[in-house]
Structures are given as structure tokens and as C-alpha cells.
Amino acid sequence: MTGRSPILACEGIERRFGGLVAVTGVDMHISHGEIFGLVGPNGSGKTTLTNAITGFYPPNKGRVLLDGTDITGMPPHRIAAQGVARTFQNLALFNGLTVLDNILLGRHVHMRPSVFRTALYWWLSKPEEIAHREAAEEIIEFLQLQGIRNELVDGIPMGLKKRVELARALVSEPRLLILDEPMAGMNQEEKEYMARFILDARDERGVSVLLIEHHMDVIVGVCDRMLALNYGEMIGMGVPKDVVADPRVVEAYIGGTHDAE
Numbered sequence: 492m493t494g495r496s497p498i499l500a501c502e503g504i505e506r507r508f509g510g511l512v513a514v515t516g517v518d519m520h521i522s523h524g525e526i527f528g529l530v531g532p533n534g535s536g537k538t539t540l541t542n543a544i545t546g547f548y549p550p551n552k553g554r555v556l557l558d559g560t561d562i563t564g565m566p567p568h569r570i571a572a573q574g575v576a577r578t579f580q581n582l583a584l585f586n587g588l589t590v591l592d593n594i595l596l597g598r599h600v601h602m603r604p605s606v607f608r609t610a611l612y613w614w615l616s617k618p619e620e621i622a623h624r625e626a627a628e629e630i631i632e633f634l635q636l637q638g639i640r641n642e643l644v645d646g647i648p649m650g651l652k653k654r655v656e657l658a659r660a661l662v663s664e665p666r667l668l669i670l671d672e673p674m675a676g677m678n679q680e681e682k683e684y685m686a687r688f689i690l691d692a693r694d695e696r697g698v699s700v701l702l703i704e705h706h707m708d709v710i711v712g713v714c715d716r717m718l719a720l721n722y723g724e725m726i727g728m729g730v731p732k733d734v735v736a737d738p739r740v741v742e743a744y745i746g747g748t749h750d751a752e
């Protein structure tokens with residue numbers, strides 16, 4: 492590990508919206524193979540930091556480095572092409588398409604434009620499209636989605652929708668996977684499944700993970716290190732069991748709208 496750049500480094504990140512400072516002074520890094528948690532009460536800047544990393548809202552100050560390469564201010568599609576995949580807090584699946592087709596869309600970063608245009612309809616016709624389908628099938632098996640692969644996403648339960656989103660992110664073969672509240676609205680059993688899949692993605696597929704999550708039991712159980720934000724500022728970083736016991740973090744959660752479960 493010595494001498495190797497972290498998969499992600501954020502240096503002095505600040506993002507403002509008009510007069511509102513949504514995130515400021517964020518310095519953090521994620522090592523290769525690490526599962527890194529990001530917590531904070533509502534409005535503390537978690538999504539803004541994620542958007543600064545992924546190019547949706549570039550930072551006003553600071554730098555974002557991916558495996559040592561400065562990606563600050565690159566448009567989201569170029570950052571995705573560099574190997575950064577994300578899932579969204581509010582699901583971003585395509586209703587009217589099947590589970591398989593939604594997952595196949597995650598291959599777009601590997602498709603030539605002409606292939607992408609026709610992928611959903613003609614993917615059986617060429618070796619390249621067959622390779623994309625094989626990648627999708629492999630992820631379907633990995634995430635145990637075989638039983639619903641041909642169902643429309645519209646009708647499947649929320650826990651499975653979240654899993655399909657994870658599948659669509661993983662099928663792009665990312666180096667860094669950013670998961671924005673992948674367990675929101677899940678029951679205990681679904682949460683345990685999702686936690687297992689995240690660990691397996693790291694262990695078996697070598698993906699590094701930035702995990703935004705309100706469920707502290709998940710953060711403590713799954714993450715190697717974590718960062719806590721409050722009002723856009725860092726209030727704790729380190730090993731989860733220490734950070735969640737930090738009085739500033741406890742206070743932020745008691746004062747906020749989320750319970751530290």
C-alpha cells in the first residue's frame with residue numbers, strides 16, 4: 492500500500508450555494524479497498540460533498556483526486572468514465588424497463604455511442620453487445636436477482652429496487668462506488684442482505700466504497716473508517732466505534748432529526 496495514491500482524496504473542499512456554505516474545509520481520503528462511511532444529520536452536506544466528487548456540483552474551492560489524478564470540475568460523464576459509479580438517495584431507475592435492461596444501462600460507460608443508442612434492442616446482434624449482456628448476467632447472479640430479471644422495475648419492492656440500483660452501478664466495473672443511503676426504508680433483513688453485498692463487492696470485486704448511511708449499526712458493522720459532517724464541517728473522522736462515541740457526533744445527532752440507531 493505504501494506509496495500508492497488513495498483511490499479518492501478530497502483536499503479543502505468547499506461548496507457554496509449563493510450565501511449558503513453547504514460544505515467547507517473537507518479533507519479526507521479513501522484507501523484502495525476501503526469501505527468509508529459518511530454520516531451527518533439532514534442538511535449537513537453529505538450529498539453536496541458527493542456531488543462535488545462526482546462533478547454534479549463542482550467545488551468552489553479545493554481539489555478532488557481519483558487515484559492521484561485531479562478530476563476537480565470534470566463533467567459527471569467523464570468522472571463516471573474514470574471509474575466512479577454512484578447510486579442515488581431517491582432511486583433513479585427507469586420505470587417501464589425490466590430489471591435486466593436497467594442493469595444493462597449501467598454498461599453505458601463501456602459502450603461506443605452508436606452501441607449505446609441501440610443497445611437495448613440490438614445487443615444480441617454483435618459480440619460487443621453479448622459481452623455487455625454477460626457482464627449484466629454476472630452481476631444479476633452476484634446480487635441474487637435471477638428471479639426478477641425480466642420483471643419491470645416499477646412493481647418490485649423498494650428493497651429490491653435498491654439492489655437493482657447497486658447492480659446497475661456495479662456492472663460499470665467501478666473503481667469507486669458511492670452509495671447514497673442504500674438502506675433507506677429497508678427492514679432489518681434487507682439491511683443485512685445489503686450490508687453483505689457491499690462487503691462482497693469490496694472483497695470479491697475489489698471496489699472501494701463511499702457509503703452514506705444514517706443507520707449507525709451498519710456504519711459500525713461495515714465501514715473501515717468514517718467521516719461525520721455537521722453544518723458542512725468535519726466533526727469527526729476515524730474508526731467508526733470512536734467516531735460514533737465522539738460527543739460532537741452524538742450531540743449533532745441528538746440535535747438533528749435522525750436517530751443514531
Ligand SMILES: Nc1ncnc2c1ncn2[C@@H]1O[C@H](COP(=O)(O)OP(=O)(O)OP(=O)(O)O)[C@@H](O)[C@H]1O
Nearest residue numbers: 508511513531532533534535536537538539540580
Ligand atoms: N442545489 C442546491 N441549491 C441550494 N442549496 C442547496 C443545494 N443542494 C444542497 N443545498 C443546501 O446545502 C445544504 C447541505 O445539503 P445536502 O443535501 O448536501 O445535505 P445532506 O447531508 O445530504 O442532507 P440529507 O441527509 O437530507 O440528504 C443544505 O442546507 C441544503 O439546503
